[in-house]
Amino acid sequence: MKSKFHPSVQVADILSQWVGCARVIYNAKCDEDKYLRTYARKYLPVGTWPEVDKTYSQFKTDLTSWLKDCPSQILRNSATIWYHTYQRFFKGLGGRPKRKTRATGSYIWLTQELFRIRWEGRIAFVDLGTVKNPVGTISVRLSRKRVPNQNPKSIWIKKTNAGWSIAFSYDNGIDLEESTSQAHLNHLKTLDESTLLSMITPVDRGVARPVQTDADYPFQFSEKDKAKFKYRDKLVRRFQRQLARQKKGSGQRKGTLARIAKLKNKDKCVRENFWHQTTRKIVDNSKVVVIEDLKLKNMIRRPKAKVCAITGKWEKNGARAKAGLNRSLLVAGLGQFEQFLFYKMAMANKPLFRVSPHHTSQECANCGHTHPSNRKTQSDFECISCGHSDNADHNAALVIRKRAVNLILNSGTELTSTHGNVLRLRANANPSKTTAEKSNVAMGCSSKKKAA
Numbered sequence: 001m002k003s004k005f006h007p008s009v010q011v012a013d014i015l016s017q018w019v020g021c022a023r024v025i026y027n028a029k030c031d032e033d034k035y036l037r038t039y040a041r042k043y044l045p046v047g048t049w050p051e052v053d054k055t056y057s058q059f060k061t062d063l064t065s066w067l068k069d070c071p072s073q074i075l076r077n078s079a080t081i082w083y084h085t086y087q088r089f090f091k092g093l094g095g096r097p098k099r100k101t102r103a104t105g106s107y108i109w110l111t112q113e114l115f116r117i118r119w120e121g122r123i124a125f126v127d128l129g130t131v132k133n134p135v136g137t138i139s140v141r142l143s144r145k146r147v148p149n150q151n152p153k154s155i156w157i158k159k160t161n162a163g164w165s166i167a168f169s170y171d172n173g174i175d176l177e178e179s180t181s182q183a184h185l186n187h188l189k190t191l192d193e194s195t196l197l198s199m200i201t202p203v204d205r206g207v208a209r210p211v212q213t214d215a216d217y218p219f220q221f222s223e224k225d226k227a228k229f230k231y232r233d234k235l236v237r238r239f240q241r242q243l244a245r246q247k248k249g250s251g252q253r254k255g256t257l258a259r260i261a262k263l264k265n266k267d268k269c270v271r272e273n274f275w276h277q278t279t280r281k282i283v284d285n286s287k288v289v290v291i292e293d294l295k296l297k298n299m300i301r302r303p304k305a306k307v308c309a310i311t312g313k314w315e316k317n318g319a320r321a322k323a324g325l326n327r328s329l330l331v332a333g334l335g336q337f338e339q340f341l342f343y344k345m346a347m348a349n350k351p352l353f354r355v356s357p358h359h360t361s362q363e364c365a366n367c368g369h370t371h372p373s374n375r376k377t378q379s380d381f382e383c384i385s386c387g388h389s390d391n392a393d394h395n396a397a398l399v400i401r402k403r404a405v406n407l408i409l410n411s412g413t414e415l416t417s418t419h420g421n422v423l424r425l426r427a428n429a430n431p432s433k434t435t436a437e438k439s440n441v442a443m444g445c446s447s448k449k450k451a452a
């Protein structure tokens with residue numbers, strides 16, 4: 001839960017310094033690690049790796065005397081964040097910690113010794129600094145629903161061009177990296193097909209309809225929201241043109257930067273709100289959720305350049321079609337959707353599965369026939385084999401559900417735990433079991449054909 005706040009000039013100056021010092025430590029740890037790994041590779045026996053630890057005092061030198069003005073807890077916490085990121089990397093949950101920039105690393109983590117909170121109704125007065133060295137107070141106004149009945153364990157403060165924000169962090173005792181989906185799956189395997197079909201909520205994600213479940217209606221931004229996105233995008237472009245003409249370091253330029261940041265922040269808030277509401281609705285109204293195992297990074301990656309083999313000339317590679325602000329924003333949103341869905345499902349103790357996204361848009365949910373020409377247009381689906389017609393995204397959602405049911409019932413399903421509670425459902429490479437899966441598909445199909 002994130003809230004805006006407006007610090008006084010003095011407090012903002014101090015916070016900015018802290019943010020900068022924390023980033024210096026984080027980046028220094030990254031550089032140190034890179035250096036040590038290179039050293040180990042060159043001069044140490046194969047398989048020897050430098051130790052990953054939380055030490056940071058080696059960075060406090062005569063050249064960085066300003067680090068002494070920053071409370072050591074802030075520096076320690078920054079090193080701890082780096083350490084945790086590394087631990088996640090060892091578990092295969094994320095990448096190695098990377099150097100942060102002003103845009104990606106302007107935040108601090110304050111643990112209990114660095115703040116004290118007084119409540120006055122909905123307003124929280126947060127005294128910053130240690131008891132010995134208090135630096136000032138900020139006030140945060142919360143909406144009535146959000147006033148908690150306990151004090152937070154720690155707080156996160158973030159600085160952007162659009163202003164400051166603060167997040168209170170609590171310990172709810174749920175370990176998001178611990179998987180409970182496996183236990184759920186063992187139970188689901190004992191159920192029959194029709195029960196599973198009624199229990200599973202499939203989620204298809206796409207460009208035209210951001211989120212489509214098995215329900216008749218999609219989750220979509222309102223027309224008003226869409227119009228406002230467009231309007232703000234137009235303004236941002238205008239300000240960016242202005243920015244190009246303005247002198248670097250000038251006050252005018254600073255103002256334009258702040259205006260752009262504010263508009264973008266507004267967009268971000270609206271989108272975040274939409275994803276929060278959508279995931280909340282999905283989690284509350286479902287027992288089991290299945291999503292596609294999308295490679296979101298590949299969706300915004302630039303396509304490879306194409307060269308004609310005969311003439312050696314450049315050919316069209318669809319880069320224009322793939323580019324565009326909206327697409328990258330959408331992909332960013334889909335990533336956020338997954339994140340929100342993941343932690344909300346984990347908190348509700350419900351299982352979340354992923355299935356292969358291969359050809360979900362071309363497969364018929366009725367008979368299983370897969371062909372590119374099944375999809376007539378972006379929105380219409382009509383099977384050329386059985387004549388089944390539906391909205392393309394709705395059809396894809398049904399295909400996802402069918403796929404999940406087949407994989408759950410097929411005892412040869414191989415499961416890999418990825419990202420904590422999310423399980424990836426996959427057919428086993430074992431041929432005998434693949435046949436079992438195939439017969440499953442065939443049985444499901446024939447019974448439906450009879451019904452039709």
Ligand SMILES: [Zn+2]
Binds near residue numbers: 383
């Ligand atoms: Zn069909």
